[in-house]
Amino acid sequence: MNKPVLTIVVPCFNEEEVLPDTSIQLSNLLNNLIDDALVSKGSTILFVDDGSKDLTWEIIEIECEKRPFVKGLKLAKNVGHQNALIAGLETASKQSDCVISIDADLQDDINAIPSFIEKYWEGFEIVYGVRGSRETDTYFKRTTALGFYRFMNRIGIKLVPNHADFRLMSNRALMELFKYQETNLFLRGLVPLVGFKSTKIYYDRKERTAGESKYPLKKMLAFAFDGITSFSVAPIRLVTLIGFLALVISLIAGGYALIQELLGHTVSGWTSLIVSIWFVGGLQLMGIGIIGEYIGKIYQEVKRRPRYAIEKDLYSSHVKEQHQKEAVLN
Template identity: 50%
Template sequence: MNDFDIPQECDNTPPRMEIVVPCYNEKEAFPHCLKVLGEVLCNLISTQKIGAGSKIIFVDDGSKDDTWDQIKEACQKNTFVSGIKLSKNRGHQNALIAGLANTTADVVVSIDADLQDDVRCIETMVEKYQEGNDIVYGVRDDRSTDSAFKRISANLFYSLMEKMGVNQVSNHADYRLMSRKAVDCLLTFKEQNMYIRGIVPLLGFNSARVYYSRDDRVAGESKYPLKKMLSLAVEGITSLTITPLRMISALGFITCLISIITAIYTIFEKITGSTVEGWTSVMISIIFLGGVQLLCLGVIGEYVGKIYIETKGRPRFFVEEKRGDNNEFK
């Protein structure tokens, strides 16, 4: 693990920056992540793009490997590194919120530990911030490295979210820069079901976009398989829009309309004596209506479940340990 001599002689004019990095079972990727982000900080401070005292905050989201041990070692060797360990795995979004809640810098950059997002964009983000933007989104402009399934599913995901009324930036995950003002406003959102990439645009501050091509993961495996991607999509839709409930209302109206038309047709056929008693039509009607009812109950149940969780007002996470910045505790 490399140490870096971060210059301390810069004046206080440039903004101080903190980079928040959620980590979950990233023992293979962590050394590379520390090295690359350390070099980014060193270069930006040396060129006075950011101020002295800028640092990296690694958030261990209840990893089962030795990721936290590596973070503690990095904190001991490098003054620009801090670590936060959550008591258990709370998910990427909560880990990111935990990191943001422990920042004090003028600007905060969030990035995943796999560093598939282009770190060279951080300098451009700082420049966009100095131009008056409180939020700078890192947006992918090339998905050629993804599999065909990944590209298709991602496009369907963003298209579906847009149609559902979720205001988010397409091809943007959680790689962004936020000003102190924007971070403080984001932290006022207290709901349990946080979908950060959908909430940030709601803040309404001046924003800009930086486009880049994503790299391959240097080590380890993706922490977002298809199951988690689908779960994130459901989380985003049900946390930010009631469109599915309105769709249920529309579906109910259409079903009732079809039922009335069918009833009129059946009565007409009965009067004319053209009816043929049969089992198939009855079973199809029962199965169809039963399926629609179960689907509607499932969607309503998802919303009711979220209301139930929110009313409890439980903490989103617990911090078990901190390292670095002279505030270590257990």
């Protein structure tokens, strides 16, 4: 088996504080992998700038000049983490035997990457990086994350627990992943659907050394809700169930009111009437909102707009130069 060409894809959004150190660490790692004959000398690191507003792209250009392994891809505007990641994967797949995705803050332990490559040599086409524990998280984040994975499993969405977007995928697995053309991307749910031989590598997640997290609570909740609505109609069925229960309760209450009327025990008042109106009105608004969320996703999907636009591509130009050099030597 020939040594595989590896590309490490790193989505970046306003990461100027961590990028220089990230570039050094990943370059040293890639150099060690080449020295150990685990990957080809043609392997690279691809930083994807997701429309950053700081000096992220300028730093990527500087790192491209300083370090031979580093290449860059600049998107025309901010399209979100998942779209930036798929942009990097699609670009890297054209010239790579396998691709590893990792976030720019390197909270995911890069020391697990050699084990990823070893598993690839053993014939695994997807290798998931899975957190061994969540001790560094707050109690709230740890509890909600556990509840999220349990809920997703309960409604039939098979995720890899405690896995984010730190994974290795072979070129063949990537080609299958790209057949899923939905606009509303939730890669953590899509990758397990691809199939192929897969395994897990456990690691301990580190603290962020600089910069700010790009996933505060609000974004995390929105991301989780997108994942649920992209893969399951369970929320709509839940609204249907709540509506049915409300109907049953109203019938019971109506029967009770009728009996009281017949017995002459009715008491005039508006509190119960107002509460019931608010209750039913709230259920209706919630149901309309959830159904509207699904209709909105359908609206986005049927337009088939591109998920990203590339402004500058320093990766493909590098590959083209390599091919020209090889042609001259041959």
